[in-house]
Amino acid sequence: MLLTIDLDSEVPIYQQIRDRVVEAIADGELVEGSALPSTRQLAADLAINFHTVNKAYDLLRQQGVIRINRKSGAVVRRDAGSGPAEAGFADEWQVRLRTLLAEAAVHGLGADEALQRCGEVLGSFGTKKGTPA
Amino acid sequence: MLLTIDLDSEVPIYQQIRDRVVEAIADGELVEGSALPSTRQLAADLAINFHTVNKAYDLLRQQGVIRINRKSGAVVRRDAGSGPAEAGFADEWQVRLRTLLAEAAVHGLGADEALQRCGEVLGSFGTKKGTPA
DNA sequence: CTATCTGTTATAGTTCATCTATATCAGATA
DNA sequence: TATCTGATATAGATGAACTATAACAGATAG
Numbered sequence: 658m659l660l661t662i663d664l665d666s667e668v669p670i671y672q673q674i675r676d677r678v679v680e681a682i683a684d685g686e687l688v689e690g691s692a693l694p695s696t697r698q699l700a701a702d703l704a705i706n707f708h709t710v711n712k713a714y715d716l717l718r719q720q721g722v723i724r725i726n727r728k729s730g731a732v733v734r735r736d737a738g739s740g741p742a743e744a745g746f747a748d749e750w751q752v753r754l755r756t757l758l759a760e761a762a763v764h765g766l767g768a769d770e771a772l773q774r775c776g777e778v779l780g781s782f783g784t785k786k787g788t789p790a
Numbered sequence: 791m792l793l794t795i796d797l798d799s800e801v802p803i804y805q806q807i808r809d810r811v812v813e814a815i816a817d818g819e820l821v822e823g824s825a826l827p828s829t830r831q832l833a834a835d836l837a838i839n840f841h842t843v844n845k846a847y848d849l850l851r852q853q854g855v856i857r858i859n860r861k862s863g864a865v866v867r868r869d870a871g872s873g874p875a876e877a878g879f880a881d882e883w884q885v886r887l888r889t890l891l892a893e894a895a896v897h898g899l900g901a902d903e904a905l906q907r908c909g910e911v912l913g914s915f916g917t918k919k920g921t922p923a
Numbered sequence: 924c925t926a927t928c929t930g931t932t933a934t935a936g937t938t939c940a941t942c943t944a945t946a947t948c949a950g951a952t953a
Numbered sequence: 954t955a956t957c958t959g960a961t962a963t964a965g966a967t968g969a970a971c972t973a974t975a976a977c978a979g980a981t982a983g
Contacts, residue, residue: 679896680889695957695959712942721897727949731959750897754908759812763812770880771908774880774887779901802970845971860930860931861930863930929978930980934973936971940968940970941967945964953956953957
């Protein structure tokens with residue numbers, strides 16, 4: 658199974674799919690040109706409606722993560738994970754980062770430990786072998 | 791104004807309130823014993839229904855951030871931001887951190903730059919003077 | 924005591940996001 | 954031709970989010 662979701666989660670299914678794909682790219686499991694399953698195929702695997710997968714793919718396309726053709730289906734874009742940061746993205750991203758780190762601080766996670774976990778996660782990216790295209 | 795929200799945001803209002811309070815505690819603007827505005831007062835200031843504020847406060851209470859009494863209203867809890875991390879919180883938190891960092895990586899934000907921004911945000915916590923109780 | 928503020932709870936309604944269910948059309952392919 | 958695909962339209966069910974009132978009880982100031 659390329660992807661697993663949690664139907665009981667409060668996070669919408671289409672967003673879970675988006676998150677898993679983004680994480681798979683960061684991990685290196687998906688590389689440039691990697692083909693994602695067809696919407697109907699993935700929907701069948703996950704036992705959900707294909708419109709939900711369609712929404713997730715459309716979200717990934719809007720965010721520039723994948724490219725969708727009628728011929729080749731959904732494939733990971735060239736510059737995903739390698740190109741320069743999009744203009745304005747970093748600032749918007751840091752706002753969300755700040756909220757997440759504040760939550761850690763309030764719940765007793767020390768700054769040093771939080772920073773260490775950030776480093777661990779970042780260090781784990783790109784280490785997994787990509788699926789051969 | 792203690793708090794600002796964005797009515798046009800996709801983030802629910804009650805969650806925005808929760809986030810702002812958590813960030814204010816991390817920043818040091820709110821310390822142990824700091825009193826939050828009454829639900830009706832804050833609702834009036836934000837021009838929203840007081841039930842929405844009530845939901846935000848109830849969420850903060852469930853997460854152990856504030857304490858609510860009929861006498862003293864909503865005040866920041868003793869151990870918020872200082873006590874040891876709650877059991878299981880760090881692991882659940884790291885899952886969300888991983889999703890956020892993966893998104894940065896995919897959008898071209900380098901690991902070094904991402905880690906630097908984490909450090910900056912963490913370093914900015916606790917520097918602002920607390921409101922005198 | 925009265926008035927007012929507070930938190931708490933209940934009910935009800937609207938709006939919208941989410942997800943599902945079908946159906947149709949067109950391009951690609953075996 | 955048959956089948957897979959993406960793309961699109963419509964419709965319905967469910968629940969979250971937000972608002973609108975209302976009512977009750979404890980606390981407090983006048």
